[in-house]
Amino acid sequence: xxxxxxxxxxxxxxxxxxxxxxxxxxxxxxxxxxxxxxxxxxxxxxxxxxxxxxxxxxxxxxxxxxxxxxxxxxxxxxxxxxxxxxxxxxxxxxxxxxxxxxxxxxxxxxxxxxxxxxxxxxxxxxxxxxxxxxxxxxxxxxxxxxxxxxxxxxxxxxxxxxxxxxxx
Amino acid sequence: xxxxxxxxxxxxxxxxxxxxxxxxxxxxxxxxxxxxxxxxxxxxxxxxxxxxxxxxxxxxxxxxxxxxxxxxxxxxxxxxxxxxxxxxxxxxxxxxxxxxxxxxxxxxxxxxxxxxxxxxxxxxxxxxxxxxxxxxxxxxxxxxxxxxxxxxxxxxxxxxxxxxxxxxxxxxxxxxxxxxxxxxxxxxxxxxxxxxxxxxxxxxxxxxxxxxxxxxxxxxxxxxxxxxxxxxxxxxxxxxxxxxxxxxxxxxxxxxxxxxxxxxxxxxxxxxxxxxxxxxxxxxxxxxxxxxxxxxxxxxxxxxxxxxxxxxxxxxxxxxxxxxxxxxxxxx
Numbered sequence: 471x472x473x474x475x476x477x478x479x480x481x482x483x484x485x486x487x488x489x490x491x492x493x494x495x496x497x498x499x500x501x502x503x504x505x506x507x508x509x510x511x512x513x514x515x516x517x518x519x520x521x522x523x524x525x526x527x528x529x530x531x532x533x534x535x536x537x538x539x540x541x542x543x544x545x546x547x548x549x550x551x552x553x554x555x556x557x558x559x560x561x562x563x564x565x566x567x568x569x570x571x572x573x574x575x576x577x578x579x580x581x582x583x584x585x586x587x588x589x590x591x592x593x594x595x596x597x598x599x600x601x602x603x604x605x606x607x608x609x610x611x612x613x614x615x616x617x618x619x620x621x622x623x624x625x626x627x628x629x630x631x632x633x634x635x636x637x638x
Numbered sequence: 639x640x641x642x643x644x645x646x647x648x649x650x651x652x653x654x655x656x657x658x659x660x661x662x663x664x665x666x667x668x669x670x671x672x673x674x675x676x677x678x679x680x681x682x683x684x685x686x687x688x689x690x691x692x693x694x695x696x697x698x699x700x701x702x703x704x705x706x707x708x709x710x711x712x713x714x715x716x717x718x719x720x721x722x723x724x725x726x727x728x729x730x731x732x733x734x735x736x737x738x739x740x741x742x743x744x745x746x747x748x749x750x751x752x753x754x755x756x757x758x759x760x761x762x763x764x765x766x767x768x769x770x771x772x773x774x775x776x777x778x779x780x781x782x783x784x785x786x787x788x789x790x791x792x793x794x795x796x797x798x799x800x801x802x803x804x805x806x807x808x809x810x811x812x813x814x815x816x817x818x819x820x821x822x823x824x825x826x827x828x829x830x831x832x833x834x835x836x837x838x839x840x841x842x843x844x845x846x847x848x849x850x851x852x853x854x855x856x857x858x859x860x861x862x863x864x865x866x867x868x869x870x871x872x873x874x875x876x877x878x879x880x881x882x883x884x885x886x887x888x889x890x891x892x893x894x895x896x897x898x899x900x901x902x903x904x905x906x907x908x909x910x911x912x913x914x915x916x917x918x919x920x921x922x923x924x925x926x927x928x929x930x931x932x933x934x935x936x937x938x939x940x941x942x943x944x945x946x947x948x949x950x951x952x953x954x955x956x957x958x959x960x961x962x963x964x965x966x967x968x969x970x
Contacts, residue, residue: 536650581657582904601649601967605904607657630904632652 471540472638474631475526476588477604478544479507485575486522493571495521519620520564522572523547527626537602537632544629546572546609549622558619565614565621572625576609585631602632651969654903654962661696661735662689663743664896666915668825669818673914673947674896678961682910686902693898694867696744699735700937701925702899704911704958706731731944731957733897733916736925736937742849742883743867747893748940749885750918752827754844755808758879768884772840775812775876776800783858788865791877795858801879805852807860808878809871813841822848822875823868828891843878885922893918897942906965913958915945
């Protein structure tokens with residue numbers, strides 16, 4: 471399952487970065503594309519804005535076939551305060567821009583990518599392609615919420631993968 | 639056949655998972671009854687956005703339902719009668735679907751019968767349900783300027799002034815008394831007699847599926863947004879201005895087409911369903927998808943009955959072909 475989660479995250483991150491290279495975030499002093507998985511970062515009460523934060527919130531396994539089919543719910547949270555130069559009056563526009571980027575990234579074809587194993591990947595070591603694909607359904611957009619100057623939204627998407635023989 | 643991992647790198651087979659169905663059209667030669675056959679063995683892996691000629695992409699379809707109407711009865715013998723075999727007493731297959739877009743072809747196929755182009759009418763024309771007397775067609779120039787192609791129509795600067803970007807055009811030959819099936823590339827109507835169509839010189843253009851949208855105009859040439867289904871215009875073809883389409887309930891013509899439906903699997907596998915001959919089996923019907931009140935999205939609903947063809951591999955008479963192309967390195 472971790473391979474499917476990693477594959478979906480890397481796919482979404484690269485698609486979002488291609489759509490808007492200027493959307494970046496500083497994490498532990500390093501500038502990165504503006505997409506992160508919360509469970510992969512240090513626990514913190516700090517909520518980054520103008521970035522996409524992924525949480526894996528649901529899991530269902532159908533063992534009826536020769537390969538167990540795993541369905542995972544990915545919750546994608548994002549928020550914006552607008553820009554100070556505009557007194558925050560552009561926060562609706564910035565949230566709409568993030569909505570549009572997410573729609574483009576998730577609806578772009580293909581909706582399926584080869585599952586990759588990143589466990590041994592690193593400097594000079596490419597991830598290993600596995601035998602099945604990861605695929606996902608259309609995103610479901612939650613209502614925008616306003617808290618003081620901040621606009622936020624949570625979007626969920628069901629991500630599917632097959633658990634391959636010997637895969638943990 | 640094993641459904642478990644069968645060797646190094648080979649993954650167990652799983653049921654296809656697909657999100658939707660893509661439909662493709664190809665013409666049937668109505669005069670000879672010869673359909674366009676799709677060979678999945680040769681072309682099954684084609685790029686969905688670029689089907690091989692002469693197949694035309696109809697876009698995604700929803701609520702795609704195949705129904706088998708074939709009846710299999712028991713063959714009994716003896717006393718008391720016991721089933722000793724089986725026999726097919728009827729063979730039938732139908733397909734229903736909803737098109738996601740209202741293109742000319744989609745509307746024509748879903749209309750169930752002949753569809754007409756609403757040609758721009760001449761001034762003072764007597765009103766008619768499927769369009770009144772049309773304005774004179776515009777000839778294509780030959781020998782002056784570039785030759786017309788499937789995507790460009792050389793009408794000359796004077797005539798081009800009568801068109802604008804976004805104009806809809808129908809391109810086909812004049813009606814000069816032809817009988818039987820008419821329409822460039824695709825049979826779009828059947829003419830019983832010249833008197834039935836009033837000898838209308840525009841009649842072929844009135845029913846043709848060879849239509850396009852003007853995307854640009856330059857030096858007397860109309861550039862079309864996409865290629866005409868019939869390809870480069872042939873000698874004698876002219877251009878008529880049109881504003882839309884019209885179909886009727888109760889006309890006598892049956893649309894017939896060669897159909898291909900592709901279900902792309904999320905694992906790289908693919909299901910292809912090919913009906914060499916499909917005829918419309920219902921009149922024009924729409925299905926409404928309720929959006930937030932009072933809005934409704936109106937989809938074209940089509941229902942079709944399969945007609946038989948002979949499989950030359952063994953001479954069997956069949957209605958459709960379902961092909962499955964497994965993903966790479968899957969057990970079978």
